[in-house]
Amino acid sequence: MDARSVGGARGMLAVGVAAVAFLATACSPGGTGDGAPTATSDAEGTVLREAGLFFGECGGVSTEDLMALTGIRGVRLQERNSVGCRWEGGFFGPYASFSWYRGSPIGRERAVVELSGRGVRDVSVAGPSGELTGFAGWGRFICEVSIQSNSDFFVWSVVFAEELSDDEMCRRVLALAEATVNRAEP
Structure with a gap:
């Protein structure tokens, strides 16, 4: 394996890790599904998120x-x-x-x-x-x-x-x- 293929493999690995991280955050649950406010955790503590209007x-x-x-x-x-x-x-x-x-x-x-x-x-x-x-x-x-x-x-x-x-x-x-x-x- 030469230096170019090692560098390409590292680049592909970095892209793969970034994609998995993005999907993990993009697909993470964010609510209860019943319209109730949801408590979420962030770096500054717990935040209460109020559900929006019901659009039907x-x-x-x-x-x-x-x-x-x-x-x-x-x-x-x-x-x-x-x-x-x-x-x-x-x-x-x-x-x-x-x-x-x-x-x-x-x-x-x-x-x-x-x-x-x-x-x-x-x-x-x-x-x-x-x-x-x-x-x-x-x-x-x-x-x-x-x-x-x-x-x-x-x-x-x-x-x-x-x-x-x-x-x-x-x-x-x-x-x-x-x-x-x-x-x-x-």
Whole structure:
């Protein structure tokens, strides 16, 4: 074995260790799953994390609402579970998803979007319980809006079949986020 292969092996080992460390922290449990506040431990002691709003199934948005607010057509609900929904409109058609993350930091989501090379900007949504903040991330044909609610956050992601401006795509996806916040329960 020559010096190049030893150095390459060390580099691969370092990448592997970093990936395992990232996955261990990204997949660590952060809540009880029942909406109750969760005690977590950090370097400064125990912190009580308050659960966010209850967003309901599919973020409180029906397939008809989704199409009306985004302008996409021909999507069907393909998957629905307690923390998300996914709509598809055929092989090359539009796609939309709602994902709800309980007890998870929104900053990690933003870092992933920024690392992917997408544009990112801060956004806010006014709702019955006050203003919630988050960010929008966009690329060609796609916009995702992530909104924080206490220790939780949700993401609306829409892939459009036609090319729209970044502002237009994100305006439509932000309308989904507003509907979700306005239909949420405390």
